[in-house]
Amino acid sequence: MISLKMTRSRRKTNDNNIVIICEGADTEFLYFTEIKEFIEKHTPERFSKIRVLPEFKAKLDTGKLEKKEKRNLLPSKDNKKYYAQADELYEKYKAQPIRYVREAQLFMEREGYSEAWAVFDKDTYIEKNHQKAFRIAEETANLNIAFSSYCFEEWFLLHFELNPKSFEHSECKNPEGKYIGCGTHQNKVNDCHGTSCVIGRLREQNYIEKYGKSNMHIFREYTLPKTKEEFILPFFFAAKLRVLGTEEPYKRNPYSNVDMLVARLLECQQYLCCNEANKEFLIECDATKLKCFKNSNNSICICNVGNGAFYVNNQKIQYFKSDSTSFTILDRSSLKGVLKPNETINYTFQEDSEGICISGKKKKLFFFK
DSSP states (O other): OOOOOOSSOOOOOEEEEEEEEESOTTHHHHHHHHHHHHHHHHOTTSOSEEEEEOOSOSOOOOSSSOGGGOOEEEEOTTSSOEEEEOSTTHHHHOSTTHHHHHHHHHHHHHHOEEEEEEEEEOTTOOHHHHHHHHHHHHTSTTEEEEEEESOTHHHHHTTTOOOOOOOSBSSOBOTTSOBOOTTTTSOTTTOOTTSSBHHHHHHHTTSSTTOOTTOSOHIIIIISOSSHHHHHHHHHHHHHHHTTOOSOGGGOSSEEOHHHHHHHHHTOOEEEEEOSTTOOEEEEETTEEEEEEEOTTSEEEEEEOSSSOEEEOTTTEEEEEEOSSOEEEOOOTTOOEEEOTTOEEEEEOOTTOSEEEEEOSSEEEEEEO
8 A cells, every 4th residue: 555645744725726637738738727717707716726737837846845845847758748756756656647646636735725636538558557546536635536538538529429439549640650630531541530539520520620639719619508408418428428337437438527527617516327226315405405316116216304395396306318419308397396304205207208307506416217
């Protein structure tokens, strides 16, 4: 067992700041920087500070540590990607993707960040390094991983479709290591047309026709909600994708939980899906708390375990259905009633629905029949 304790003094934590360590200096960095700028413009009170790394600087010194304890973020050969060369434990943590989680941990330890996220992909990293990275995050409070498989663009694809295909590349390359440009139809011989690479799929289906890793406004053009229906799709698809398998995230393809980081930044509801019987969820709704779970008899059970009443309507309890490219709320205007403290109600799955959704203040639960 690797000790994660630091021998140096911990800086005082600010309760409302967040640091995001990105594997890539292009796609991920640009996407979360755009979200950061949107938050700072429209809701600056949400966080005291949001920091997205890597920054395009040759070196970053804290300037407040002893000289021997200075922590530099040193550039790799391409002068874009950064990793933490921090202390005597550096050699143990330098492998990818461990270095990203370790760097996030160090920002919490040394810089006083109260929350940190490491953003990285499955790529070709060996499984034991993924396992170690996830273990460090699990053992460190408020240290999270936003993971994508096969690549970060899986999150973008979920804005348009839920595709079960296990892609082999983010973008196909020729034997010389140059991008082919799949989906642009410029290379008719080697173009996979979105059958092997995620970016090729985005282009081929005209989801993001001219997509490139340096696109500047993916968030504003595709994630930022214009209607409730548009907003729900990628979050629902990502949550549904996660319950389609039971293995660890780094063993799965496709997979994404990037939606959880985006929801955290935008302070929107967290989307959770469940297809297991008797798995309990606790959510806040109205002025009370509800315990919800799926029964084995093709229904869901809602128990009011709080002190206030739960007022049932078709905005809080909804029947839904979906396919690979759409999500639909079914009209059930007759859903009305009051659930008092300690009372329980059951809703049966209906033939024309895929499941039942329960909307709380911070969570949105989708139970599949």
